[in-house]
Amino acid sequence: MKHHYPLFLLFCLFMSSLFAQPADISDFRLDGEAIVTGDNCIQLTPDREWASGSIWYKEAIDLSAPFEMELKVMLGCKDRDGADGIVFVFHPYAHRTGYQGEGMGFAGLEPSLGIEIDTWLNDHLGDPYEDHIALLRDGQVNHRFNLKGPVAIPNIEDCRQHPMKVAWSPAGNQLSIVLDGKTVLTYKGDIINKIFKGNSKVYWGVTAATGAFNNRHAICFEKLEFTKVEEAAPIELKGKKAEGLLKGEIITLDNLQFESGSAILLPSSKAELDYLALLMKHHPGLNLDIFGHTDNVGSASSNQRLSQGRSDAVADYLMGKGIPRHRLSPKGFGELYPIASNDTPGGRLKNRRVAFRLSKPIP
Ligand SMILES: [Ca+2]
Ligand SMILES: [Ca+2]
Incomplete structure (x- = not known):
């Protein structure tokens, strides 16, 4: 680390x-x-x-x-x-x-x-x-x-x-x-x-x-x-990203990873998610959008299912950390919104991501 x-x-x-x-x-x-x-x-x-x-x-x-x-x-x-x-x-x-x-x-x-x-x-x-x-x-x-x-x-x-x-x-x-x-x-x-x-x-x-x-x-x-002394806090989701989230920016977590082709979270992803849960607990008025994205390898429909499954897995994890279901909106966008070229391995890696946005609920 x-x-x-x-x-x-x-x-x-x-x-x-x-x-x-x-x-x-x-x-x-x-x-x-x-x-x-x-x-x-x-x-x-x-x-x-x-x-x-x-x-x-x-x-x-x-x-x-x-x-x-x-x-x-x-x-x-x-x-x-x-x-x-x-x-x-x-x-x-x-x-x-x-x-x-x-x-x-x-x-x-x-x-x-x-x-x-x-x-x-x-x-x-x-x-x-x-x-x-x-x-x-x-x-x-x-x-x-x-x-x-x-x-x-x-x-x-x-x-x-x-x-x-x-x-x-x-x-x-x-x-x-x-x-x-x-x-x-x-x-x-x-x-x-x-x-x-x-x-x-x-x-x-x-x-x-x-x-x-x-x-x-x-x-x-x-x-x-x-x-309330918090247990050793993860530092990956550090300063700027936390700040960005609190300002309503869409943030991607670097260390959020899944088993290949599956919606099972890798243990290395948990530290950042724990911090995210902590952030949400201390801002009880804010809800979280979870956006799952994939690259274009495989069929569009299987990519859509995979991205939804991964967003759901993140939501489940956060619920396990005490965040109520109604504060979480997991969505899957499949391959619809690439942020890099799907023609290179590096680009595809960037496109396989889960992004987050904290927002005030609509009254
Ligand atoms: Ca005495
Ligand atoms: Ca006594």
């Missing part, structure tokens, strides 16, 4: 600005006793007995794409007699708080994945003596059922905000949690199928609760970054 570093760097800049999603308090739903306490902070519970609260990001995220989230957690000022903790939750519903006390606002939320920061020792749940982190599932706070942990951490009920980062990579099926700059827990597993029965769209939120003992629980996101 050829690398065009200056263009690649530009491309990276373009991509990062596309996917960084600075979060705002208005992007969250509050439930239970959660209240906004400042520009950047939400108190999930006051330091009072039997309180609970949660916040939920309003937009679902897709676990089939990677992401990173950063926020700050505050688990109160009482170490010896402070309780119960905070849970960072993924759940198909965006407006729920689970049971109070030892449940930390997470217990009972099913199906779910929860990253707990637990500050109260409950013997019957298998809690260690120390404050600890664990990866829980399906609203169960008993460590007998947890996915990973518990991992002991230094006292976190110290009146301070602690930076926390959660990162998910679907390629490696890996979740990692960084607290106070240290990776405290990593988990490898097929979360989408194992927990969410194949449904990759889930909401994320943060829950907290107190019980017979209490602490103030809060999160601040002065520096919260909710970034």
